[in-house]
Amino acid sequence: MSATFSNITRIHNFFILGFPGLSPSYYSPASAVLFLVYLAILVGNIFILVFVIYEKSLQKPxxxxxxxxxxxxxxxxxxxxxxxxxxxxxxxxxxxxxxCFTQMFFVHYLGSVMSFLLLVMALDRFIAICVPLRYPVLITNNIIFALCGSAWFLPIILMLIVIFQALSLPYCQSNIIIQCYCDHISITNQACGNDRKIVQLIAVCIAMFCLLVPLVFILISYVSVIIVILKVSNSAGRSRILATCTPQIFITCLFYLPRCFVYIANLVGFSFSVDVRILLILLYSLLPAAVNPIIYCFKTQEIKHTLMKRIKVAKIGIELKIWTGN
Structure with missing residues (x-):
C-alpha cells in the first residue's frame, strides 16, 4: 500500500442498500416476495436432491x-x-x-461452478446423442463424479485470486453496497487508488473465462446435437431425442441468455437505472435457482414418470387406509 493511503481508517462494516428507489412502505412486500423466492429455491432443490438420492433408478449420470x-x-x-x-x-x-468479502467469494464462486456444471451437462448430452454406442463407456457415475468434482474445484483458485486482490486494496470511499448482496464491482467501487481499475479488469477477465470458455463448448455441443437430430428421418425419433436434451437447453438458456443480454446492452452503451440493473441481476441470479427444479420434474420424462408413479402409490395407500378405517 502506498504512503498516500497509509492513514486511511479501515472499513469495519458495509451497509446493504438493496433497491435505492424502493419506498419504505414497500419494504414488507419486497421482503415477502424475496422470502417466497427463497422458499421456492429451498423446497424445489432439496426435493430434487432427496428424490434422486432416494430413487435408485434415477442414480444415473x-x-x-x-x-x-x-x-x-x-x-x-x-x-x-x-x-x-x-x-x-x-x-x-x-x-x-x-x-461481505465471504459473501462475494461464494457469489462468484457458485456462479463459476454453475457454468462448469452446465458444460458437464452439455458433454453428457453430446455423447448420449452423437456417439450413443460409446455412452455407457465414456459416461459413468464415477466419471460424472470426477467431472462435477472438477467443476467445484477449478474455480476455487481463480476466486481466491479475485478475493485476495480485492482485499489488498485500500478502502476510503463510501461503505454502502448499492446491490442486494456483496459482489466484486460493488465492493471494489469503494476502493481508492489506481490499482482498483487493474483489480477490476483482472476480475472481469477471470469472470469471462469462467463464463465464456464453458459457453463455447456448450454451444458446440448443442449445435452438434441439433445437427444429429435434424438428420434423423423418423419424426417420432427426432421428438424422442429432442425430449432428452430439452431440459438441459432450457436450464442453459436461463443461465446464459439474461447475462449475455445485460453484457451486450452495456457494451453497446444502453444504460439501465440502478433499480432496473439490480432487478435484472437478481432475476438472472435467482430465477434459474427457483425454476430449475420445475424443469427437472416436468421436462425430464424419467423423473416425471417416477414422480407420478410415487404419487399414485401414495394416493392408493391413503385410500386403502381410509377404506379399511386404519
Missing part, C-alpha cells in the same frame, strides 16, 4: 449432474437471500467487512 446443479442453486440462494430479506424485514442492513 444425467440425474447426478442435476443433483450438483440443485446443490449449487440451493447454496447460491442461501448465500444471497437471507441478508437482503433481513434488511427489508427487520431493517438489518449491516454486514461486516469480512462477511
Amino acid at each position: 444425467t440425474y447426478l449432474v442435476f443433483c450438483h446443479l440443485a446443490l449449487t442453486d440451493l447454496s447460491f440462494g442461501t448465500v444471497t437471500l437471507p441478508k437482503i430479506i433481513s434488511k427489508y424485514w427487520f431493517g438489518n442492513s449491516i454486514i461486516s467487512f469480512y462477511e
Whole structure:
C-alpha cells in the first residue's frame, strides 16, 4: 500500500442498500416476495436432491449432474437471500467487512461452478446423442463424479485470486453496497487508488473465462446435437431425442441468455437505472435457482414418470387406509 493511503481508517462494516428507489412502505412486500423466492429455491432443490438420492433408478449420470446443479442453486440462494430479506424485514442492513468479502467469494464462486456444471451437462448430452454406442463407456457415475468434482474445484483458485486482490486494496470511499448482496464491482467501487481499475479488469477477465470458455463448448455441443437430430428421418425419433436434451437447453438458456443480454446492452452503451440493473441481476441470479427444479420434474420424462408413479402409490395407500378405517 502506498504512503498516500497509509492513514486511511479501515472499513469495519458495509451497509446493504438493496433497491435505492424502493419506498419504505414497500419494504414488507419486497421482503415477502424475496422470502417466497427463497422458499421456492429451498423446497424445489432439496426435493430434487432427496428424490434422486432416494430413487435408485434415477442414480444415473444425467440425474447426478442435476443433483450438483440443485446443490449449487440451493447454496447460491442461501448465500444471497437471507441478508437482503433481513434488511427489508427487520431493517438489518449491516454486514461486516469480512462477511461481505465471504459473501462475494461464494457469489462468484457458485456462479463459476454453475457454468462448469452446465458444460458437464452439455458433454453428457453430446455423447448420449452423437456417439450413443460409446455412452455407457465414456459416461459413468464415477466419471460424472470426477467431472462435477472438477467443476467445484477449478474455480476455487481463480476466486481466491479475485478475493485476495480485492482485499489488498485500500478502502476510503463510501461503505454502502448499492446491490442486494456483496459482489466484486460493488465492493471494489469503494476502493481508492489506481490499482482498483487493474483489480477490476483482472476480475472481469477471470469472470469471462469462467463464463465464456464453458459457453463455447456448450454451444458446440448443442449445435452438434441439433445437427444429429435434424438428420434423423423418423419424426417420432427426432421428438424422442429432442425430449432428452430439452431440459438441459432450457436450464442453459436461463443461465446464459439474461447475462449475455445485460453484457451486450452495456457494451453497446444502453444504460439501465440502478433499480432496473439490480432487478435484472437478481432475476438472472435467482430465477434459474427457483425454476430449475420445475424443469427437472416436468421436462425430464424419467423423473416425471417416477414422480407420478410415487404419487399414485401414495394416493392408493391413503385410500386403502381410509377404506379399511386404519
